[in-house]
Amino acid sequence: MRNEKTTEEVALGIRRRVFEHAMRNNGGYLSQACSAAEQLAWLYNEELRLGEPTLPAIPAPFGGVPSADNPDYHTGAGYNGPAAPEYDRLFIAPAHYALVAYATLIETGRMAPEGLEMFNKDGSSVEMIGAEHSPGMEVHNGTLGIGLSTGAGLAWGRKRRGEPGRTWVFMSDGEVQEGQTWEAVQACAHHGIDNLFAIMDVNDQQCDGAMSSVMDVGDIAAKFRVFGAHCVEVDGHDLNAIREAAAEPHEGRPLIILARTSPFHTMSILEERFPRLHYVRFKSEDERARFNVSIAADLGVAPVDLSE
Amino acid sequence: MVEMVSRPYASAFEKFAAGNPDILCLSADLTSSCEIDGFRDRHPDQFVSMGMAEQNMMSFAGGLGLAGFRPFIHTFGVFMYRRPYDQLMASVAYPRRKVRLMGFLPGITTPGGMTHQSIEDIAVMRSIPNMSILETGDATEVESICEAADSIDGPVWCRVLRGSVPRLFDTPIRVGEMRVLSEGSDVLVVTAGITTEEAMRARSALSRAGLSIRHIHLHTIKPFDHAQLLDHIGSVRHGVITLENHVTEGGIGSLVAETMADAGVGKRLIRLGLKDTYAHGGSRAYLMRYYGLDALALVRGIETLTGQEFGITEDDLDHARVDDVHSLVKAEAL
Ligand SMILES: Cc1ncc(C[n+]2csc(CCOP(=O)(O)OP(=O)(O)O)c2C)c(N)n1
Ligand SMILES: [Mg+2]
Numbered sequence: 001m002r003n004e005k006t007t008e009e010v011a012l013g014i015r016r017r018v019f020e021h022a023m024r025n026n027g028g029y030l031s032q033a034c035s036a037a038e039q040l041a042w043l044y045n046e047e048l049r050l051g052e053p054t055l056p057a058i059p060a061p062f063g064g065v066p067s068a069d070n071p072d073y074h075t076g077a078g079y080n081g082p083a084a085p086e087y088d089r090l091f092i093a094p095a096h097y098a099l100v101a102y103a104t105l106i107e108t109g110r111m112a113p114e115g116l117e118m119f120n121k122d123g124s125s126v127e128m129i130g131a132e133h134s135p136g137m138e139v140h141n142g143t144l145g146i147g148l149s150t151g152a153g154l155a156w157g158r159k160r161r162g163e164p165g166r167t168w169v170f171m172s173d174g175e176v177q178e179g180q181t182w183e184a185v186q187a188c189a190h191h192g193i194d195n196l197f198a199i200m201d202v203n204d205q206q207c208d209g210a211m212s213s214v215m216d217v218g219d220i221a222a223k224f225r226v227f228g229a230h231c232v233e234v235d236g237h238d239l240n241a242i243r244e245a246a247a248e249p250h251e252g253r254p255l256i257i258l259a260r261t262s263p264f265h266t267m268s269i270l271e272e273r274f275p276r277l278h279y280v281r282f283k284s285e286d287e288r289a290r291f292n293v294s295i296a297a298d299l300g301v302a303p304v305d306l307s308e
Numbered sequence: 309m310v311e312m313v314s315r316p317y318a319s320a321f322e323k324f325a326a327g328n329p330d331i332l333c334l335s336a337d338l339t340s341s342c343e344i345d346g347f348r349d350r351h352p353d354q355f356v357s358m359g360m361a362e363q364n365m366m367s368f369a370g371g372l373g374l375a376g377f378r379p380f381i382h383t384f385g386v387f388m389y390r391r392p393y394d395q396l397m398a399s400v401a402y403p404r405r406k407v408r409l410m411g412f413l414p415g416i417t418t419p420g421g422m423t424h425q426s427i428e429d430i431a432v433m434r435s436i437p438n439m440s441i442l443e444t445g446d447a448t449e450v451e452s453i454c455e456a457a458d459s460i461d462g463p464v465w466c467r468v469l470r471g472s473v474p475r476l477f478d479t480p481i482r483v484g485e486m487r488v489l490s491e492g493s494d495v496l497v498v499t500a501g502i503t504t505e506e507a508m509r510a511r512s513a514l515s516r517a518g519l520s521i522r523h524i525h526l527h528t529i530k531p532f533d534h535a536q537l538l539d540h541i542g543s544v545r546h547g548v549i550t551l552e553n554h555v556t557e558g559g560i561g562s563l564v565a566e567t568m569a570d571a572g573v574g575k576r577l578i579r580l581g582l583k584d585t586y587a588h589g590g591s592r593a594y595l596m597r598y599y600g601l602d603a604l605a606l607v608r609g610i611e612t613l614t615g616q617e618f619g620i621t622e623d624d625l626d627h628a629r630v631d632d633v634h635s636l637v638k639a640e641a642l
Pocket of ligand 1: 141336360
């Protein structure tokens with residue numbers, strides 16, 4: 001399934017949707033749309049080989065958790081198409097990027113815009129922290145640092161079964177502080193897992209602020225290399241650079257693309273909030289109004305009508 | 309109208325810890341979400357930023373204990389025992405380090421879904437030798453949790469409420485005791501944490517229905533005064549009902565069940581809480597209704613216990629407080 005839009009258009013559409021949502025809800029994971037829109041747009045619009053969605057365009061309500069008494073339970077992976085051998089799989093490892101991921105599903109025609117209206121509503125499956133039953137999700141990743149390991153296991157298993165499809169993991173840079181991330185790379189190197197691909201949003205941000213002030217992680221590209229990954233660093237807002245990075249040969253090793261990004265790219269007024277950008281909640285109606293006008297102008301849309 | 313207190317932990321922790329060089333404040337990248345951002349800014353010498361690396365933080369705290377410090381470690385409760393459980397055992401619990409584990413967003417008080425909801429932490433902590441367990445149910449308990457935890461000679465697990473917290477009590481936590489909130493003779497209700505407020509909402513409707521409720525609130529779950537609980541059980545006709553923000557296995561329902569079984573008490577017990585299920589994400593009021601943790605669920609449980617129907621509906625209960633999703637007392641989305 002290929003979209004009619006260019007990847008640039010998809011990225012802009014993602015930002016517009018997340019902006020509108022954040023305005024209406026007095027805040028949200030807005031900065032993650034600034035940093036990650038190109039990465040998710042590129043994955044869904046051109047890089048991933050995915051089949052047609054198998055779940056309804058308008059997401060069904062929450063249908064219960066996995067249990068022997070819940071035989072109809074299913075994950076939200078069907079929005080990425082069927083899990084056929086030839087298709088790729090994607091995990092959104094930092095589950096708080098769900099809002100951006102849902103906007104991507106809408107922009108690439110995999111979910112109806114109504115899906116975003118259900119975001120974080122009681123009884124909805126479109127959860128704020130993407131759950132495994134949420135659209136586009138196949139596993140629970142709200143506890144950060146477990147996504148790459150799951151991806152490694154799935155990739156190893158698919159290789160053993162001779163499946164040509166690749167396993168992709170979208171990661172955040174906060175995850176490199178968790179030891180498990182490094183254990184995953186170590187296992188990939190040891191077992192020669194090269195059908196695993198990761199792209200990481202290196203926005204230098206975490207909940208408490210700039211990563212260097214919270215827990216410095218140093219030269220993560222060098223660390224990934226010595227742990228045994230093929231690691232490429234690119235400007236995460238430069239689609240051509242991302243495309244070239246994805247084409248690099250990496251036999252016997254996983255490919256990890258570090259997408260260096262700005263947490264206020266395309267929404268310049270967000271810089272006012274630096275270095276606290278993890279979750280932007282407007283502190284006053286005045287601030288909300290100023291951000292509304294400024295970001296709308298940056299994104300080339302009319303300000304969101306906040307009167308309702 | 310119940311008094312609401314804004315960010316009681318923020319001021320209580322600062323008042324307690326500031327200037328005491330043996331107390332250290334550790335944080336795992338959830339500093340404002342755990343209300344210690346002001347402390348970090350005003351007392352940087354006592355603040356140790358550990359980043360999002362809970363396993364390391366746990367053993368690091370054990371090491372600080374070895375150096376004579378009493379670290380208060382802060383993150384969401386769920387991140388403080390699931391991944392770093394082995395570190396909690398080996399570095400903290402076994403050697404009885406004076407590490408104070410301040411776990412925020414207990415149970416379904418977070419909309420973050422399974423990965424953010426600590427629904428089995430009390431069961432886990434109760435089974436750890438050397439561990440003590442405290443749970444806060446109101447602002448006064450949050451305000452006194454630091455002193456209470458620090459009075460204990462060993463590690464302490466604390467379930468801490470944050471944001472806008474109701475004041476229900478006017479005396480601080482006294483470790484090892486329990487609060488007797490009413491002294492009726494029909495049914496014993498045992499609650500802890502946020503379920504105490506729910507039980508209080510049902511109080512007047514139940515008394516109008518002619519039922520005499522004995523209500524116990526637990527802030528100390530371990531160590532536990534079994535003898536006192538048995539006295540209360542002995543004072544009621546019908547039996548006991550527990551309501552907890554936790555799975556019904558291993559929490560306060562189990563604690564009461566074990567106490568009764570050990571003493572050979574033959575009364576009925578109904579345990580309300582999460583019934584062998586994970587929860588999902590949603591508002592606290594929705595989750596309490598959906599999973600049967602609220603005042604109405606308690607009323608239905610009491611009806612089952614007594615074999616009577618009182619015809620009580622939501623309208624007969626005291627009003628539930630609805631948390632403002634975008635309240636400024638909440639720093640982050642979660
Ligand atoms: C194991 C674990 N610890 C803590 C958290 C809480 N948490 C959620 S997002 C986050 C920040 C991580 O940084 P990053 O993913 O880079 O976030 P950004 O601010 O860039 O969106 C933290 C600490 C978590 N979800 N999982
Ligand atoms: Mg980041």
